[in-house]
Amino acid sequence: MSNYELIIGLEVHVELSTKSKMFCRCDADYFGKKPNTQTCPVCLGLPGALPYINEQAIKDCIKIGLALNCEISKDSRFERKNYFYPDLPKGYQISQYRWPLCIKGWIEVVGKNGATSKIRINRVHQEEDTAKLVHQLGISNFKFPISNEQKLTLIDFNRSGVPLVEIVSEPDFRDVEEVRDYAKKLQQIFRYLGVSNADMERGDMRLEANISLREIQNSKSEIRNDELPNYRVELKNINSFRFMIAAIEFEIKRQTEELESGRILKQETRGWDENSKKTYLQRSKEEAHDYRYFPDPDLPPILLEEFQISNIKSQIPELPEKKLERFKSEYKLSSYDVEIITREREMADYYEEGVKIGKEFEVTPKQIVDYIINKKVNIDEVLPAKLVQAIKSALQVVAIDMGELERIINQVIEENQKAVGDYKAGKEAAIMFLVGQVMRRFKEKTDAKIVKEKIEEQIR
Amino acid sequence: MDINNITIKNALEGLKNKDFSSEELTSKYLERIKKIDKELNAFITVDEEGALNQAKKVDELIQSDEDIFEEKKLIGIPFGFKDLYSTKDLKTTAGSKIIDNYIPPYDATATKKLKDAGVVIIGKTNEDAWGHGSSGENSDLGPTRNPYDLTRVPGGSSSGSAAAVAANECLAATGTDTGSSVRLPAAFCNLVGLKPTYGRVSRYGIISMASSFDTIGHITKTVYDNAKILEVTAGRDEFDSTTPDIPVPCYTTALNENQGIKGLRIGISKEYYIEGVDKDVESLTLKAVKHFESMGAVVKNVSLPHTGYAMSCYYILVPAEISSNLARFDGIRFGKTRDQFGNEAKRRIMLGTYVLSSGYYDAYYEKAAKVRTLIKQDFENVFKEVDVLIVPSSPTLPFKIGEKTDDPLQMYLSDIFMCPINIAGIPSLNVPCGFVESLPVGMQIIGPQFSEELLYKVAYKYEQETEYYKIQPKI
Incomplete structure (x- = not known):
């Protein structure tokens, strides 16, 4: 790795937890529901059905954009991304391409040596999820005669049209730790904003990575080589965060070996095989899609006024980064303490509630944080007032002779x-x-x- | 009751006065279809049972509620529905083989509104598959014939709708107009056909051809009938984001206003009176303009300078949208596989796919989108000088079946006077303006956005004096 520098760009998809779907009124909470029970002509792509925009989803997308320091476009459009796949009932996905809702953001991440670096966000845009393909062996109560050994692919349209936000970073990641920190921070932000559960296991949040290696021409030179390599390997359809990290690490090794042996790497899409712990070729550049994007004529442009944007801005709660700094200075807590106590918004809110009550009973913020962390307090069961009471008496025991x-x-x-x-x-x-x-x-x-x-x- | 000389207006009166029942009226039309539709091929599906059931329901309603005619504006009126309109539980083929077995589980908004207004759906009418065509010959289910001359086309793509109304197989029929599809068949069949302002009538549930061009119109014998239907179908629909919340006037009331044609400024655009247009068609259109002049209108020569680019613009943008809109017909959830598309659909899918491809988008789609803006502006500018434009509907008389099928480009040029109107999104009404021997000729009255009320008024005064609708086909 010494002669090469790692270059990664990330695409993160997050499903919004809005009540209804992106372009129809079906229930968007599909998890664990009976297949094809939350569908309508729109999300089934029936002839003649037209989309209509879910405003809440747009607001949530803007919230994410603002949280990631983006500019919010006052004239953005929905566009059609045309491609064929059985999980895509219209033959196109309504997405954004030339006119995304949010652009030019950034976020700070911590890398492997503890240094902080800025990751630029190219765009945050709104789109819709696809249906879900279920692969299984033949089933007996199926209406067509199919043997039990026959492989079947069934389509569940409950997920079709669920609002999805895509966050595309610039190729600014230089080590795996930064990727890890980025994913963790995004997840935390989504949860703080209350726009998504961002649960990776359930597929609420999905990652795709573009990886390439760049030769370090002269490591002593002050001049940085800013030109991007002429290839990139896209890691796709990897459902777990752990597998994604493993896949990236494998790719670093593979690409280094390839480059060192003088081979030329090409643009391609690769997947992850958990059994062999290797990435494998899914699609080469020649087979790449031409998505033929064009503005969706069924939907009007999204025109925003300044006051609407500031309105949404005012609804954004204090975000983890800010909260962390404030807790540090306001409550005189250690980095370790605040990191734990602000990890989830519910916990942070609980803590602050406790601090407020604690004041009356001469219980200090530090004592509260220690108690919560040491006793692993279940905040769903113990009310903050009870917590303070418990701390108070515990303290007395310690204090008495x-x-x-x-x-x-x-x-x-x-x-x-x-x-x-x-x-x-x-x-x-x-x-x-x-x-x-x-x-x-x-x-x-x-x-x-x-x-x-x-x-x-x-x-x- | 003589269904050869009946309109929606007097059918409603007849029902109200109990001169005849809805069942009697419906039966007459069903009999007529049985008698002549083998020759005409205007209907893909005739829903005899559904129509008679609905007619019986209508008769009960009329018996029990005297105010029903106020509440349900088109109660008991036998309608043909173009086969692009989703009709719940009634087969909807789009004139195509691909979905010749598709039964929609829901109603289009326009279908629902018309059903709520009490219409009797007689059946689903033939059309060029997916709306692609100007003659009806692109129907995968066989061409429709022109009732005025069975060797000729009725115009398309709403070919069955026009033929059915002209031949008295129903009192009115719905259509869609993306480039000419309501107006051209209306012109070829001596009927009143409305292409409304884009967004005036909801597109929800009507199988899309080119979404930013599609308009939802209808075909009738008279202007009054036409206006009556628009009162029902027009308006904001929360299921179609392209329908603005603009109030719907009572179009029929406006017809009876005393104020005549006096002072009406009519524009004659030189780009529409050009070499190659059938001399008889042109002279009949100009004769109508003279007629308006005699009624007190002021005629003005105007210019729409970008008209020459309209067809190129249209045949880039429309196929682009078609290629995407037809992608859902993948044979997975419904319908047959894509190899069943007819030649015209394939041609347009390929054209559209090409102009949207990376590397070509800027040169074709984007350029055409810019031209579209210029064409729109042409009309906006002209409507600062005049109230309406009057232009021929078709450059030719109804042509022979088979005459243009081998030459798609010639076929496309049938729409040369109509496509620009769809590009601009403005309303246009085809009004009969005479006959050349036994063949009907129509003209378009075109106005600015949401000027349907004015178009109806102008057309109505002319119709009152000419009464071409009384000239029936011999079939």
Whole structure:
């Protein structure tokens, strides 16, 4: 790798979690639903059916664009990407090409040596998802006579037309860590914005990588070689993030070997074979599609006014990066703490709620973050107020003079042997008398539960 | 009741006065179809059962509710529907072999509106497959014949719709007009045919030809009937994003306004009166213009300088959209495989695919899109000087079946006076303006966007004085 520099560009697809589909009113939440139950003439591509735009999806796409520091185009269009595939009922996908909704953004990522670099975003555009192909062996209740050994491909149109946003980066990635950080940051942003679950396992978020290697002409030279290699290998249809990283790492090795042995690399699309842990050729450049993009005549241009854009801007919550910095300075937390506490918006909100309540009970932000992290608090079950209460009492236990408490407990046991005997004989209530005695003599405020535990220890 | 001399207007009166029932009226038309349609081939599907059931329902409604004629403006009117209109549970073939077995699970918006207005759907009418054609001969299910001369074409692509209305197989028929498809058959069959403003009538559920050109029109015997139908079909549709929210006037009311033709400024564009146009067609059109002049109109010579580029522009942009719109007919969910496309569809798919290909897009599609803007501007400029334009509908009389089938380019030129109107998206009404021997001649009255009301008014005054619609075919 020493003589070559890695060049990667990423295309990220994210499915929006809008209520209805992109161009019709069918329910967009297809996951786990019975196949072909959420369809209509529009998303089935029936003759004569026409698309109509889901405004919420456009707003969500703009939110993503703004979160990625993009310019929002005031005149963008939907265009048709023409190609044939059984999962594409219209024979074209409604997408954007010449007139995307958001352009020229950027995001900062951290690479392998901890250095931060800027990844430029070429575009963020709106499109629609395809149907889903299900490959299986023959089924018995099928209406056509098919043997059980016959391979079948079935089409589920529930996913057809679900809103999809594509984020295309410039070829700015120089190592795999940057890719990892980028994907993680995007996922976090989608979730903070509340526009997608961005769950990779479910296919809410999908990655495609364009990889090539560039020769480092003179490593000592200050002059950077800015020219891109004349080929790129596209890694496609890789469903898991882990596999994508493995595929990229394999490609780095493969391409280095090819280049070092003097072979010329060509533009091609490759997939990942998990069994052999190798990438394999899917399509060479000669077979590449000509998508014949043109503006979709069924849809009007998306014309936006400044006030509409600022309106959407005002709905964007504080994003992870900002929140992280603020938590650091406002609550005096360590990088480690804030990273964990701001990873998810729900957690960050929960934490801040706790901090607010904590103020009244003299519980510090640092104490709250420690408790949450150490005790792995389940924020869905424990209300922030309860959390603060728990911290408060835990703190008291730590603060009280344990020696003094034990001395008093021993004293009380000594003086109340009858009650001790009653308790040992099974009279549960007797212990509460002892607890009361201890708490009366012990000057500091303390938790009865702890006192009770301590007494039990002593009696046993 | 004599269905040879009936219009929507007097059919509604007859139903209202109970001179005849909807069932009687429907039966008459069904009988007529049985008698003559073997010769004419205007219908692909005749829905006898559905039509009679609907007619019975209509009769019940009329019996029980006197105000039904207010509520359902076209109640009991027997209609033919072009086979591009999705009709729920009724086969819709687009005149093609590919989907000759396709039964839509939903109604087009226009279908639904007309059904809600109480029409009786007699059947689905023949057409050039997918709307590709000017003569009806591109139908994969056999050509339709012209009722005025069975050896000639009725014009296309709404060939069956025009032939059916002209031959009294129904009272009105729906059509689509992407380049001439309502107006040309109306002209060849002595009928009133409307190509509305783009977006005036919803395209939802009507099988697309070229989405940015397609308009949803209809064919009738008279101007009044035509206006009545547009009152029902026009308007914003949330299922079609290209329908603007512009109020729909009561078109028929406007017809009876006293204000005549006096002072109407009529433009004569020199680009439409050119070498090669049939002399009789041209002189009949100019005779109509003279007639308007005698009624008080002012005639002005105008120019639409980019007209010469219109056909090239049209035959780049339209096939581009067609190639994409026909992609869904892949034989996977419905219909047959793509090798079943007819020659004309194949020709247009190839043309369109070519002009959109990478490396050619700029030279063809993009250039043509720019020319389109210029042609639009030509019309906008002209309508600053005049209220309407009057031009011939067709450069020729209805031609012989087979005359142009071997020469697609000659066939394309049948639409030379009509395609520019679709490029501009403005409305145009074909109005009968006479006969050459026994063959009908039509002219177009063209206006600015959303001027249908004006076009109807102008046409109505002329029709009142000429009454060409009373001249029936002999069939």
